[in-house]
Amino acid sequence: MVNDFLLELGMEEIPAKFSPGAMTQLEEQARKRFNELRLTFTEINIFATPRRLALLVTGLEEKQKDLSIEVKGPALKAAYDASGVPTKAAQGFARGQGVIVEDLFVQEVNGVPYVFARKSEIGVETRTLLPQLAIGLINALHFPKPMRWGTLDFRFARPIRWIVALYGTELVSFEFVGLESGRISRGHRTLVTGGVLIGEPSDYREALRQAYVIADPKARKANILTQIKVLAEKVGGEVPEDEELLDEVIHLVEYPTALLGEVAAEYMHLPEAVITTPMREHQRYFPVRTKAGELLPYFITVRNGNDFALDTVKAGNEKVLKARLEDAAFYYREDQKVLLAELVSKLGKIVYHEKLGTVEQRVNRLRGLSQFMAEELGFEVSKQEVIDRTAFLAKADLVTLMVSDFPELQGIMGADYAKASGENPEVCQGILEHYQPRFTGDGLPASDSGRVVSITDKLDAIVGAFSIGIQPTGSQDPYALRRQAQGIIAILLDSGWDLSLTQLLRKSYSLLEEQGVELLPIADIEPLLLDFFQQRVRFVLLEKGLRYDTVDAALASGSDDVNRAVKRAQLLSVKREEEAFILYAQTYTRCFNLTKKESALTLDSSILVDETEIALAKGIVERRERFDQSIAQGDYEEAYDLAWELVPQIEALFLAVMIMVEDETLKRARLALLSQCVEILGCLGDLSVLA
Structure with a gap:
């Protein structure tokens, strides 16, 4: 026999953003707890409105399934002594499983005999389990900003005002936060007076609809x-x-x-x-x-x-x-009475952060970092001037009346006012775009000015925060630094720009330093910043569907140049699926294992004596210039092909000679040779970390 189960929590109006998460939690917890209690059901439905959260389980069995399981205990030789008397291990195991020692039996697992206990438990009626199950479900729900009410220590999204709990036509009776569960719900707050009687769970949706509530x-x-x-x-x-x-x-x-x-x-x-x-x-x-x-x-x-x-x-x-x-129209008229550029000086009255100065100081940092980027990218002077103007005006709209009242319009109004002031169209576009991407899935800047200023804006925020000791933790990121780093990476990948993150970070730090900001030492924060960005690159690659070990192997070579790190990872992902890659990776790993503990290895080819090692050294020299050129140009496909040509020679070397010979000079020469092989074969990353 089966019945339906209904649990409804009636509350004061909860914030709309809380409901989806609460619905997900309630369903996950219900499935988990019904499974743990061996209660089968047909379907789970979750309902939510501003005043209620409800669980409706259809086809819930009236009784738990009986339990019969076999539990493995200690090995037979540990469970009984030489004369067959149960040891303390066997006695303790039996006691822990609620059986007598005489009921233990023996079974083999992978050829080894173990003692087992057979546990049986008769299922109990569902109605006796539901009160505690319901209380457990309520306690398991968590909200971003819970509150207490009355004299209770219990916290919830908003105060609970009624509870409905039914199993079929039967009331599931329990007490929680001073309330007794019942069968009376409530309808729409203003359209219905009095309670709404729920005869049984299957009546729930229609009963509420009659009371002007669409529960689903x-x-x-x-x-x-x-x-x-x-x-x-x-x-x-x-x-x-x-x-x-x-x-x-x-x-x-x-x-x-x-x-x-x-x-x-x-x-x-x-x-x-x-x-x-x-x-x-x-x-x-x-x-x-x-x-x-x-x-x-x-x-x-x-x-x-x-x-x-x-x-x-x-x-x-x-x-x-x-x-x-009407307010907006007034602001719009007033704001346009002055040119946008005339507002920049007013940014000195707005504090960006008490330790990082004013917004005007920040604008100066953005200009310096944007100029540095523009030069690194080789932009012509006219383009550099456009980028500098964009950075100069990017934050000017923060002091406008419009943005003061409607902060969501920052950037949008700056672009509009810049256009009205007669600024270059690309400057206007850059001002509009420099906040992008604002969130996951948002569009990316399309103009060079928008891209450069967006990167510098986000980078200044990240470096500034790290430099004064503000870093994201596992659960806290109040300045959205992760999102901003993700935005930088997205723009770099979209633009294809090859830029050194290390150089950008150092330049950003130096601009803060020049303004006299009290900072943590660069030596302390640079590794943290680089790791922070590398973790964001790792996230991007995993989102693209690459295997975790492929990503880790590629990023072991660093991610200073984001585009090149991603290229390496994507190419490695393709190459590792080729059958021939097995030999390539094995050859790399063998060289790596022999040299990983060595340092300061310098190859002197004149010390080498065997023709295979002489040939390998010559092969490296012949390919070295092309290989280095390929790496410099980011052509990892060609670098990989050149490295592949050395694999047969390396294998021949291993067959012909012993690397770890007693002659220390010859041994170090051979290790130096293998060290060069590791460098070349590792053009796509550290292959030793591949699973």
């Missing part, structure tokens, strides 16, 4: 999308896909009703981002566009309730948006 987020999503589409089509428009906003709105409402509002015509002249940012970020409105993507003077918002007095709600939302846009 998937159903709310489909409902919202349908309403949005209908309303947008009424004005000849559409709402582009915006999963982030949609997911938030889904978890803000229990009973969604969408409505169409209008944007006053006098504000449509404003830059598009100035209109849509208050809509989306502040009011959670969906902007409406034409099929071609042009912004229309309409928005769609989703009300948590029915269609009662919808015109009044529409007018209220339009009034709120109009007030925000």
Whole structure:
């Protein structure tokens, strides 16, 4: 026999961003605990609204499965003495398993006899297990910012106000945080008074729907999308896909009703981002566009309730948006009364970080680092001037009225105001792009000015933080340094620029030093910074699907030049799948193992005596110039091919001579020869770490 099980936690409204994680946790914990308790079921469904989190398990067996398992104990020779008397090991094992020594039996494992105990346990009724299971599930849930209430020490997303727990038609009775579980839920906060009786779990969704609550987020999503589409089509428009906003709105409402509002015509002249940012970020409105993507003077918002007095709600939302846009229009007019360049001096009044100076000082560092990068990349003077101008103006919009009220518009307004000030179009584009990528999946800068200033902006933040002792930990990264490092790597890979991270880091540090900032010694933080970036490169390569040992082998040669490190790893990933690579790797490993403990090896070919080692030394000399040139140009394919040509000669050497001879001079000459072989064969990385 089976029944359905329902557990609902009713709460004060929880933040929308908490719900998806809580749903995932509840499902994972439920599956884990039902499995541990040997309780089989048909399906698990998780529901969430702003006021509830619920678990609905269908087809839950009425009784645990009986348990019968065989547990391996000590080896037979340790379990009994020579006369067959059980030892303390056997007695302790039997006692620990809850059986008597006489019930132990012997079985062989890989030819070795061991004693075993057979444990049997009769399954108990599910209803007796559910109270503690429910309490365990609640305790297992964790939230980013939990809170306490009343005199309780217990923490949760928000105060729990009711608990529903049913197994079939039977109440699962337990007490938690001063509440008794029951069968009374609650409907929509403003549309329903009194409780909602849940007769049995299968009634749950319909009972709540009658009380103006759509419990299933998937159903709310489909409902919202349908309403949005209908309303947008009424004005000849559409709402582009915006999963982030949609997911938030889904978890803000229990009973969604969408409505169409209008944007006053006098504000449509404003830059598009100035209109849509208050809509989306502040009011959670969906902007409406034409099929071609042009912004229309309409928005769609989703009300948590029915269609009662919808015109009044529409007018209220339009009034709120109009007030925000009126502020924006005023800011836009006022900001344009001065040229963007005139605002840069005001950045000296904004503290970037108490230990790292003002934003104006930071701009000066960005200019210095951008100039260094532009020169390293060999850009012509005119391009360098564009990049310098971009860095100079990049942060100027931080002191504008618009960005002060709408910080989400930084960079966007800088580009707009730069254009209005008559700046070079690439400068405007660079200002817009230098914050990119802002998040995973965001677009990358397309212009050289945007790329350079974006890298320098992020690098200054990272080096500055490390230099004053701020580093990400396993769970903490308040300055988003990992994301910024990931952005630098993404831009370098997208641009294909060969740049030395070490040189960039040192230049960034020296610019801080020149400003008199009190810093930790460069010798202390440089290894930390390089390892920090290498871990980000490793993450990128693993995300590309490369094996962990391939990545580790390639990065053992360093990741100072990100593009070359990735090239090595990708080529090694291909080569290791070739059958011939086995011999190549074995040859490398043999050379590596013989030389890994040696240092200061210098080859004197005149000491070599056997024709195989003389030939190998000659082969290295003949290929050395081409090999070094290939490495310098990042042509690892050619370097690998040249290294391959030496493998037969190395194998011939191993067959012909002994490396570790008694003659110390000859031994070191041969080890020096093998050391050169390791260097050349390791052109793609340290192959000894390959699994």
